[in-house]
Amino acid sequence: MTLRDKIKEVTKKHLQRGNSLFGQCLSAVGWVGNTIDPSSPNLVELSMADVAGGGFVVGASLFSRPIYVVRYQGFQWYNAITVCNYAAKSKAIWGRSCPIFIRSIAMEGAIGPVAGSSHHSIACRQPGIKVVSPMTPGEYEDVYCAFMGDDDPYYISEHRLSYTQSEETPALECSNPDWVVFPFSITRFAALEAAQRLQPDVNVTVYPQVWIKPTKFSENQILMLSESKYGGIVLDDDYAFGVASSIAHELMMLTNKKVHILALKDITAGFARRLDNLPPTADEIIDFIKKMTS
């Protein structure tokens, strides 16, 4: 089963329980990359009012567990306002939870300065919201189960390139690693490729991460970073000055090892391919590691 099919299955099951799925242009883009079964009940087309739409979903979440689809993550700069400022805070202020499953979908490449990339750092800035980036069917199921056992809003940082993924991607561990890489979102695939290509010259351990906020590093992951020769690298599909910096700082505080960041550059993308601002490729990761190792 591909991730796409898993999302479709989870979504339909959720809607059959009486919850609603809200989104703009649900049918227009092939039912959100073919992740929604059009025969599912309770599909709600929002108007094109981005900020208000987020507010409608928050209102619904006071009485149910809606799914909120935002078809480009960059649109969250408008759509996430009420989620971050009401849904995330409601439980702390009034004891009333707003459990929303926010499907925030990333893609990149020739799509300009707004629609491209992941923007999960926006949500990480607010208390009371959880942020995850599942990239496999098993991870998506786990995240959904976590959401159903919780009453916080969940920001699901999806990436369209992962929708065809059917295999799980376990950690790639080396004994006595030179480097330990912590990739978030879509960057894990480039990280795993880079680690394999660097063998046997450089030992790179890769720990794909699902939980962005709160982070969930295992004791073993921290130990491996502590004992690594050169330190760690955080990879992200969001800007380097976003949550990746916070996570690198957290890892450094936990280990006293240097942790570098490879993520989106601090530049605005354009529509032409040559003006893209893309997440690190396997080649870029390899070049960086070789440069830092030498």
Add this chain to the structure above:
Amino acid sequence: MERFVENIIHIAIKCRAFESLLYKKVELGLLKSPVYLSAGEEIPPATLSFLFQKIKPHIFAQHRGHSWYLSFGGNPRELIHELLGLESGCCRGMGGSASIHSPEINMFGHSGFMGDNIPIAVGAAFQTRHPTLAIAGDAAYEEDYALASLGWAATHNLPVAFVVMDNNFSILTPKSARRSWNLVDVARGFGIESFDIDDSPESVHSVFSNYQFSKPLLVNIHVTRKFWHAGAGTDESTPIDTLTRILDSPKLSELVVDYENQYNKLWEEALQ
């Protein structure tokens, strides 16, 4: 005076007494966070509670909401404790004056973003189909997301009454400096039945008494903010509000004093 008007005024007097006393407490410096007094704006909440309290509508108000809370049966002791930041307050001190929340009366808290209670109210009405009040001032209703909320409520024919407490000011900036249009025209453009009225008990009762929450409704009610936007004080040349005019009788004025004395006991108890 008709019987229903007497009942409405009685509810409004309780609110006025609470706010008048609170004004004195603010002057004394007893409160350490901003206070938004609703004095001068008591009649609409009193009238709507008189009409709708039994159906327990979902109430989405924002700052200047004390009279909505009290009119619909909110516990005054818990509000006093909230204003003092006590754990025993209606929001455990998290909400203060601006963000009152009370599950007992179906009143939902407000984040502090002007007018964001309006789309949230619309979403709640969409999900529940329960009668809903979306209450905000004339300035908050200028928010882009508030206007879009009117459109979506109209599209889905939601059971929402949009109640615009039009005191003409955004802090001190009058409507004439902010916009060239009025909300009633905008709402009518969306196909929502709309009224522009004064805040006499008769006017408010007249518009809402036949409303069954079977469709959206917008009512722009001209009210007078008796005191400052926040805190205790009076702006220059504030007109006399409707309730003050009604209270111009010894009997009703005595009633305000009686309620003030009752609330003062709650204050003394809380301050101990």
